[in-house]
Amino acid sequence: MQVAIVGGTGAQGRGLAARLAAAGVAVLVGSREAAHAREVVRALKEGHEGLSIEPATNEDAIARSDLVLLTVPFAHAAAALQASRERFRSGSVLIDVTVPVAFEKGVPRLVEVPEGSACEHLRRLLPEHVGMAAAFKTLPAATLATLDEPLDCDEFVCGDSPAARSRALELAAKIPGLRPVDSGELEAARTIERMTVLAIGINKRYRIRSARFRVVGL
Numbered sequence: 001m002q003v004a005i006v007g008g009t010g011a012q013g014r015g016l017a018a019r020l021a022a023a024g025v026a027v028l029v030g031s032r033e034a035a036h037a038r039e040v041v042r043a044l045k046e047g048h049e050g051l052s053i054e055p056a057t058n059e060d061a062i063a064r065s066d067l068v069l070l071t072v073p074f075a076h077a078a079a080a081l082q083a084s085r086e087r088f089r090s091g092s093v094l095i096d097v098t099v100p101v102a103f104e105k106g107v108p109r110l111v112e113v114p115e116g117s118a119c120e121h122l123r124r125l126l127p128e129h130v131g132m133a134a135a136f137k138t139l140p141a142a143t144l145a146t147l148d149e150p151l152d153c154d155e156f157v158c159g160d161s162p163a164a165r166s167r168a169l170e171l172a173a174k175i176p177g178l179r180p181v182d183s184g185e186l187e188a189a190r191t192i193e194r195m196t197v198l199a200i201g202i203n204k205r206y207r208i209r210s211a212r213f214r215v216v217g218l
C-alpha cells in the first residue's frame with residue numbers, strides 16, 4: 001500500500017507518516033519543496049532507519065499513490081488541491097485531515113464553511129474519479145509524534161461512498177492502538193471537525209496536548 005501525505009512535512013503529517021510507516025505502510029512525505037521533504041524524512045528516519053518513508057513533491061506523491069492524505073492548513077487546502085488535481089490516479093481516494101479552525105485571542109473557533117465542513121468544501125474541487133474520505137481529524141499531533149506513546153483511542157471515519165470509506169477505515173486500522181469508527185457519509189465531517197475544536201479547547205483548559213476520543217459501548 002502506497003500512501004501520499006500532502007503537506008506531510010507539518011506536525012500532523014509527520015506524526016501520521018511515522019505511525020503509518022511503523023505499521024508497515026509505504027509513505028511518501030509530500031511538500032511544496034522537495035528539499036523540505038528530504039529534510040523532514042531524514043529527521044523522521046533518525047533512530048528508525050527501517051521505516052519506509054520517502055520524500056517527494058506533493059504533485060509526485062499524489063501521482064504515485066492510491067491513497068492521499070491531506071494535511072495542510074485548511075486556509076490553503078483548496079489552493080493545494082487545485083494545484084495538483086490533475087495528478088490524482090483514477091480510483092484513488094483523498095483522505096482529508098484538515099480542520100477549519102481559527103484562534104481568537106487564543107480561543108479555538110470553528111471557521112464556518114458554506115458547504116458544512118472542510119471535507120464537503122474540498123470534495124467539490126476533486127475530479128469525479130477520486131473518492132473522498134475523512135479520518136485522523138481528531139488525533140493530536142503531539143501524541144502521534146511519540147511513537148512509543150500508545151494512541152489508545154478511536155478515530156472517526158466518513159466518506160462519500162462505501163468504497164472510499166472502507167479504504168480509509170482499512171488504513172486507520174493498521175495503526176496500533178487506533179480503532180477506526182465507521183461514522184457514515186461525508187456529512188459526518190461536520191460533527192467530527194467540531195469535535196477537534198472541542199479537543200483543542202480541552203487541551204488548553206487542562207494544559208495538556210493529548211485530548212482525544214473513545215466511543216464507549218461499541
Ligand SMILES: NC(=O)c1ccc[n+]([C@@H]2O[C@H](COP(=O)([O-])OP(=O)(O)OC[C@H]3O[C@@H](n4cnc5c(N)ncnc54)[C@H](OP(=O)(O)O)[C@@H]3O)[C@@H](O)[C@H]2O)c1
Pocket residue numbers: 007008009010011012013030031032033036037070071072073074076079080097098099100101136137138139140141142196
Ligand atoms: N496539529 C494537530 O494536532 C492537528 C490535529 C488534527 C488535524 N489537524 C489538521 O491537519 C492539518 C495540518 O496541521 P499541521 O499542524 O500539521 O499544520 P502545519 O504544520 O502548519 O502545516 C502543514 C504543512 O502544510 C504545508 N503548507 C503550509 N502552507 C501552505 C500553503 N500555503 N500551501 C500549501 N501547503 C502549505 C507546509 O508544507 P511545505 O512547506 O513542506 O509545503 C506545512 O509543513 C491542518 O488542516 C489541521 O487542522 C492538525
